[in-house]
Amino acid sequence: MNETPAWRVWLVTALCAGWAILALASVRGGKWPVAAICVVLLAANLLTLYRLTRRDRPGR
Numbered sequence: 594m595n596e597t598p599a600w601r602v603w604l605v606t607a608l609c610a611g612w613a614i615l616a617l618a619s620v621r622g623g624k625w626p627v628a629a630i631c632v633v634l635l636a637a638n639l640l641t642l643y644r645l646t647r648r649d650r651p652g653r
């Protein structure tokens with residue numbers, strides 16, 4: 594089984610938080626194109642975080 598390094602999980606978590614904060618700040622500033630890009634990058638990082646942290650479940 595291949596273990597994910599803890600630093601990579603923390604890095605992706607910090608990236609998710611950063612994109613979320615930047616998206617909210619862009620929305621408040623009325624910069625909708627920048628906010629949309631931030632939301633797309635947030636979604637990509639959330640998918641990566643999910644893939645890094647999911648575990649093998651019984652019956653799969």
